[in-house]
Amino acid sequence: MEEAKTSRRIRILRDDVSRKIAAGEVIDRPFSIVREALDNSLDAHARSIDLFLEAGGLSRIRVADDGDGIRAEDLAVCGEAHATSKIESENDLLSVRSLGFRGEALASIASCARLEIVSAVEDGKAWRLLIQGGKRLALEASQGRKGTRMDVSELFYNYPARRKFLKGASSETALCRSAFLDHAVAFPQTSFRLVQDGTLKFFYPAGTHLERVIQAYGDGRSLPMTALEGAGKGFSFLIAASDSGVTRKDRKLLQVFVNGRRVWEYSLVQAMEYGYAGSMPGGSLPVAFLFLTVDPSLVDFNIHPAKKEVRLRVLAEIRHAVIDALRTHLGRISPIAGWSTQDHTDGNAVRFTTPGQGRHALPTEVHHEVHEECLRFPSASREEEAPVVIVAGSSGPSMPFRYLGQAFGVFLVVEHGDRLLFLDQHAAHERIRFDRILASRPAVQELLIPIVFDASQEDADRIGHWIPGLKEFGVGIEESGGGSFQISRLRDDLLPFGEADLVETLQGFRGGVEKLVRQIAARAACHGAVKEGEAVDGDTARRLIAEALRLPDARCPHGRPVWTEIGKDQLYKRVERI
Ligand code: ADP
Ligand code: MG
Secondary structure, eight states: OHHHHHTOOOOOOOHHHHHHHHHHHHOSSHHHHHHHHHHHHHHTTOSEEEEEEEGGGTSEEEEEEOSOOOOHHHHTTTTSTTOOSSOSSGGGGGGOOSSOOSSOHHHHHHHHSEEEEEEESSTTOEEEEEEETTEEEEEEEEOOOSEEEEEEESTTTTOHHHHHTOOOHHHHHHHHHHHHHHHHHHOTTSEEEEEETTEEEEEEOSOOHHHHHHHHHOOSOEEEEEEEEEEETTEEEEEEEEOTTOOBSSSTTEEEEETTEEEOOHHHHHHHHHHHTTTSOTTOBOOEEEEEEEOGGGEEOTTSTTOOOOEETTHHHHHHHHHHHHHHHTTOOOGGGTOOOEEEEETTEEEEEOGGGOOOOOOTTOOEEEEEEEEEOOOSOHHHHSSSOOOTTOOOOSSOEEEEEEETTTEEEEEETTEEEEEEHHHHHHHHHHHHHHHOOOOEEEEEEEEEEEOOHHHHHHHHHHHHHHHHHTEEEEEOSTTEEEEEEEEGGGTTSOHHHHHHHHHHOOSOHHHHHHHHHHHHHHHHSOOTTOOOOHHHHHHHHHHHHTOSSOBOTTSOBSEEEEEHHHHHHHTTOO
């Protein structure tokens, strides 16, 4: 104890210790190796990149490209700290266009794993480098075509503390896939392949931004998407924007890329949402990918080791231009400009159109070009496009009714025999959806990116017991080791239900699996139901009323009555009419 106290002195860390700490900042799991390796291949102008993962990258990661390659003399210093070909002085930081520039990735990987690089700047003239634990074990002439192949294995073999934080292979795979997707979406002119444990999972041939977004996130559904271009001083952008009929309930497909990097810049996600505001049914979100190219002197990526954060000097201008581009495209003039929006509903979706569909003039330095293209795209569910969905084949109630209109934004007022009904549109729709979810067995989809979550020991035991029942209901969940779970298959009608909601329901629930299933159905039903304040057109209202009137027990899943009523005689009495 005394020892420990007196030995607390400031010291300069040994080189290998400080390198380990620095390595931990850049490389903390297979995902970060994939990210750095893909960055390097793209910086080397690869036209084609193959990523191979074994056991989610825990056993081996290989990235092979057909890029510029590394010269033998450069390979000799690869893996040393701060070895980079991309910048020389601090000034160059103001003009970097490459994804990497710190010369940290290879050195970090080499210090905590086994790293083998075979690279050639010309066909047949390859060199091979092998480093492990920061020590060079080989540098020799080898065989290979122009380009670079990097193999990483034995990750954290000398770093047991880090190993402990790794998750199961399937969770690490999910993370690696997201790095793969982010790069593939940002660089559509490069073809990408992902091979997982020997099986080719994805192949994206070279194409346009729009095509790549569809390749990466599409499941074969048709959807109109448009590429909108815009520019201002020091920046230009392309937005792959869905038309307003396509809706989602989460922000997963609202993504921002700056100079080829996926960034978490919320204000730009928000700008896209603003651009769509008023064009979308209430509570729903669009699909939009913003690809921004900014003059390197106006952007600083050097604030986060993984370059997830970015500082943009022209953020306000960019936000404006993005909002403008979307609003103009959606044919909607900002209400602030004095235009009124007209509610034009048509059976399926609630849309807003602007009188005359005029396009308003843009500030002079901003211009847009629009390439219309109709592409195939996934929409999370058909129901999302139609705020109110009624079971096919409804034959109507035995007693006719007359729909009188909507009151207080939530009650559908109905004359039914000698009663007036006030039907709560949300409660009614919620109940109808709830019954339908419980009664139906829709198709189950394999999720492109599984939902991964951790559970406490106590929760984990409970969740383990529910697995068979949930599978039958159409929620494929497995334990992936280390107290973490992943949901990799989900029934169609739960896709739009937010993943956070689903995980929250699982984590907080106490009780048997039948009750749990009802709970999930109730939350999903509520989530997708028409909301208070949402405009409902006449046909939709009538179909909703017809179904509600046939409910055997007209209560919402939480037990509230779906409607209340007042009789004709009561009304007569009130006005003292005989
Ligand atoms: P940085 O990318 O920040 O320069 P890295 O540690 O990632 O640092 O890479 C070090 C150097 O190795 C790069 O600057 C580049 O010259 C070279 N390099 C790494 N991977 C590749 C590759 N796939 N193709 C060509 N050169 C590469
Ligand atoms: Mg790099």
